[in-house]
Amino acid sequence: MKYxxxxxxxxxxxxxxxxxxxxxxxxxxxxxxxGSNIALLExxxxxxxxxxxxxxxxxxxxxxxxxxxxxNVQILSGMEGLIACSTEVHxxxxxxxxVGMIGIVPTVEAIKAGKDIALANKETLVTAxxxxxxxxxxxxVKILPVDSEHSAIFQALNGEGRNEIERxxxxxxxxxxxxxxxxxxxxxxxxxxxxxxxWTMGRKITxxxxxxxxxxxxxxxxxxxxxxxxxxxxxxxxxxxxxxxAVEYADGSIIAQMGMPDMKLPIQYALYxxxxxxxxxxxxxxFKLGRLDFYEPDYETFEGLALAYEAAxxxxxxxxxxxxxxxxxxxxxxxxxxxxxxxxKMIREAMEEHKNRMNPxxxxxxxxxxxxxxxxxxx
Numbered sequence: 001m002k003y004x005x006x007x008x009x010x011x012x013x014x015x016x017x018x019x020x021x022x023x024x025x026x027x028x029x030x031x032x033x034x035g036s037n038i039a040l041l042e043x044x045x046x047x048x049x050x051x052x053x054x055x056x057x058x059x060x061x062x063x064x065x066x067x068x069x070x071x072n073v074q075i076l077s078g079m080e081g082l083i084a085c086s087t088e089v090h091x092x093x094x095x096x097x098x099v100g101m102i103g104i105v106p107t108v109e110a111i112k113a114g115k116d117i118a119l120a121n122k123e124t125l126v127t128a129x130x131x132x133x134x135x136x137x138x139x140x141v142k143i144l145p146v147d148s149e150h151s152a153i154f155q156a157l158n159g160e161g162r163n164e165i166e167r168x169x170x171x172x173x174x175x176x177x178x179x180x181x182x183x184x185x186x187x188x189x190x191x192x193x194x195x196x197x198x199w200t201m202g203r204k205i206t207x208x209x210x211x212x213x214x215x216x217x218x219x220x221x222x223x224x225x226x227x228x229x230x231x232x233x234x235x236x237x238x239x240x241x242x243x244x245x246a247v248e249y250a251d252g253s254i255i256a257q258m259g260m261p262d263m264k265l266p267i268q269y270a271l272y273x274x275x276x277x278x279x280x281x282x283x284x285x286x287f288k289l290g291r292l293d294f295y296e297p298d299y300e301t302f303e304g305l306a307l308a309y310e311a312a313x314x315x316x317x318x319x320x321x322x323x324x325x326x327x328x329x330x331x332x333x334x335x336x337x338x339x340x341x342x343x344x345k346m347i348r349e350a351m352e353e354h355k356n357r358m359n360p361x362x363x364x365x366x367x368x369x370x371x372x373x374x375x376x377x378x379x
Contacts (some may be wrong), residue, residue, distance in 0.1 A: 001026055001027075001028055001039055002016075002024075002026055002027045002028070002092060002093070002271065002272075003027075003028050003090045003091050003092050003093075004021075004027060004028070004029055004030065004091060004092070004093045004094070004095060004116075004118075004271065005028050005029070005031035005032070005033075005050075005052075005085050005086060005088050005091040005093075005094045005095070006018070006029065006033070006094075006095045006097065006101075007030055007032050007033045007082060007085060007086060007094065007095065007097060007098045007101065007103065007106055007121075008033065008034065008035075008095075008096070008097030008098040008121070009032040009033060009034055009041065009043070009097075010034040010035070010037040010046055010203070011034075011040055011097055011098075011099065012097075012201050012202040012204055012300040013031075013095070013097035013146060014034075014095070014097045014119040014245035015040075015269065015370075016117075016263050016267055017095050017097065017267050017271075017372060018048065018263060018267070019042065019296075020264050020271065020312050021048065021268050022267045023279075023280065023301040023372050024246040024271075024277065025058060025266075027271065029048040029049075029050045029053040030045055030050055030051050030052070030088045030090050030091045031050050031051065031053065031054070031084070031085035031107075032045065032050045032052075032053045032054075032087075032149075033053065033055075033081065033082050033086075033090060033098070033146050034053075034054075034055055034056070034212075035055070035056050035057070035059050035098075035099075035222075036055065036056065036060050037160065038055060038060050038063060038064040040066070040254060041053060041064060041065060042068055043053065043065050045068050045071060046068070046071065046072050049071070049072075049073070050073055050134040050137050050290040051074065051088065051090075051189050052073065052074050052076060052081075052084055052085055052088055053073050053074070053075055053076070053084055053085075053215055054076040054077060054084060054085050054285070055066075055075070055076075055077055055081065055083070056077065056078060056079075056082065056102070056252070057077065058077040058078060059184055060077075061075055061077030061078075061081065061111065061299070062077075062276040067222035067228070079102075079105060079106075080187075081107050082098075082102070082106040083103070083105065083109045083129075085106070085115075086106040086107065086109055086115065087109050087110055087112075087115070088209050091115055092115065092173040093115065093116045093117070093118050093144075093270075093271060094106075094107075094110045094116070094117055094118065094122040094268075095118040095120065095270075095289075095313030096110075096117055096118070096119055096120060096124065097121060097146070098121050098241055098290055099202065099204055100121075100123055100131065100206075100327055101123045101124075101127055101323070101324070101333060101365070101366065101369055102125065103121035103124050103262060103315055103361065104124050104127065104128050104362060107119075107121065107124050107132065107137065108128075108131070108132070109111070109161055109310075111132070111135050111136050111139050111141045112135070112362050114140075114141060115141065116142040116143075116144060117136070117141065117142070117143050117144065118267070118270040118271060119144065119145055119146055119147075119150075119270075120147065120219045120267075121142055121218045122214075122218065122221050122234065122323075123149070123217075123323055124311060125219050125220070125221045125224045126157070126220045126221055126319050126320075126322075126323050127319055127320040127323055127365050127369075128362060129220070129223070129224030129225075129343055130224075131362060132224070133225075133227075133309075140303055142273070143225065143267070144269075144270035144273055145225060145270065146263075146266050146267055146270050146345070147218060147221070147266065147268050148244045148245075148261070148263060148265070149170055149172075149222075149245040150169060150218065150221060150222060150225055150264075150266075150309070151167055151244070151246035151248070151257070151265075151266030151269055151270065152243075152244035152256070152257035153170075153222065153226060153242070153245045153246075153247055153257075154172075154226075154231070154263045155257045155269070156245070156247040156255040156256065156257055157226070157247055158274070160247075160249070160255075162247050163250065164249065164251075165226070165228055165234075165247060165248070165249060165253065166228040166232070166248045166249055166250050166252070167232050167235045167238050167247075168222055168226060168232055168234065168245070168246075168247055168248075169234055169235055169245060169247070169248060169254070169256075170215065170218060170219060170222060170233055170234065170236070170245050171235075171236050171237070171238040171243050171244060171245050171246070172209075172212065172215045172233050172235055172236070172237050172238065172297070173196070173197060173198050173209070173237070173239055173240075173241045174212075174237040174239055175196060175197070175209045175210040175211075175212065175239075176192065176193065176195050176197055176206075176297065178194075178237060178239060178295070180301065181298075182300065182301045183299055185301070185340055185341055186339070186341060187339075187340075188339075188340035188341075188342075189340075190333065190334060190336060193206070193207050193210040193340060194206050194210075194212075195208070195314065196209055197239070198212070198240070198241040198356065199260045203319075203334060204327075204330055204331075207330045207333065207334065207343075208326065208330065210341055211302060211304045211340075211342070211344060211358040212278055212297065212302035212304050212305040213304035213305070213308065213326050213344070213347070215235055215297075215305055215308075216305045216307065216308020216309070216311075216322070217302055217308065217323065219233050219235065219305075219308055219309065219312060220308060220311070220312045221318050222247060223312060228231075230309065230312050230313055235297050235305065236294055236295075236296075236297075237294065237295035237296070237297055238293070238294055239293050239294070240242055240292055240293065241260050241261040241290065241297070242259070242261075242284060242289065243256050243258050243259070243372075244256075244257050244258065244290060245257065252371065258280045258284065259284065260281065260283065260284060262281050262282070264281065265279060265281075266369060272344070303344045303348065303365075304326070304343070304344045304347060307322060307344065307348060307351060308322060310351070311351060311361045314356060315356075315358065316356040316357050316358040316359070316360065316373065317354070317356055317358075317360045317364065317365065317368045318351060318354060318356050320353045320360070320365050320368045320372070321350050321351050321367060321368060321372050322347055322350075322371035323352060324348035324350070324367075324368070324369040325346050325347040325349075325376060326343065328346065328372070329342065329344075329346040329347065329376070330343060330344040332346075339368060346376055346379075349376075349379070350372050350375055350376060353375055354371075365368075
């Protein structure tokens with residue numbers, strides 16, 4: 001039996017993880033955690049019967065507790081509840097699929113408790129990679145990437161030992177606005193930005209994909225996950241989303257991982273690593289596909305990607321500012337309070353304002369997040 005906990009069970013990755021669980025009866029869910037969607041969380045509790053469930057909102061947790069009082073599940077709230085889920089005694093793998101920096105502390109505590117991490121929370125490594133990776137090494141914990149691109153790189157590295165990496169090729173679909181220029185993005189509406197051509201994802205990550213900020217976060221994450229210099233990470237636009245990423249070695253060989261755009265593949269691979277289990281779903285038909293296209297990113301139009309490289313190069317607390325400013329701006333855009341192009345404008349202004357701090361602690365990272373929010377609110 002394989003025991004797992006899921007942080008962010010009501011989101012896109014969380015619900016797809018539970019789809020994988022349904023297909024694999026030898027996986028048992030020990031803990032579920034969500035932000036505030038108690039209607040869906042109640043359904044999950046009744047179906048998967050975890051020992052613990054947590055809701056970040058204390059009020060919502062009390063409400064859920066009444067709804068499921070006929071079950072044996074223990075309902076917790078706040079950060080304490082998230083940590084309880086991530087350190088649940090029987091759990092072997094924690095799927096960290098929370099959105100935002102709220103995922104850092106539960107991930108740290110899970111690692112200290114010796115749990116392997118199926119990582120779907122980008123912010124954890126973007127802002128605290130200098131803490132997370134050494135801690136995982138110290139506690140001999142596996143960090144198993146769930147993002148399709150990082151999973152692809154992870155798979156391309158398998159069996160290669162210490163062979164020298166020449167280049168990591170991080171692919172991107174280009175989102176719904178690939179090929180457009182900055183002038184054409186001035187009047188983009190929320191509905192336009194939420195129409196991703198290939199992937200079905202949560203609202204926040206879909207907006208991030210459209211601005212290519214998501215790819216910028218993945219660049220920073222890849223640097224920590226695979227211990228490579230920033231200069232060795234190249235973003236390539238691959239519109240069909242068939243090549244999920246690739247690794248080029250010192251001899252010029254490129255090993256790429258390919259598949260249909262389906263997040264259940266990297267989720268299941270992380271849960272069963274190094275074993276590959278059967279997975280229902282569509283397969284690539286090369287004759288129907290016909291072609292694969294590749295383009296260079298437009299760093300001027302999609303400034304968010306250029307700013308990510310800048311933040312990663314300078315390091316310290318600047319990646320936290322990049323991430324926090326984007327979270328703040330995307331929420332404003334989704335609420336129709338700012339224009340589309342103001343998202344990257346806010347990121348740039350917050351980065352320019354910030355006094356960088358090298359090697360920040362978890363406490364300092366969370367303080368920088370608050371400072372960034374406060375700066376943007378004052379504007």
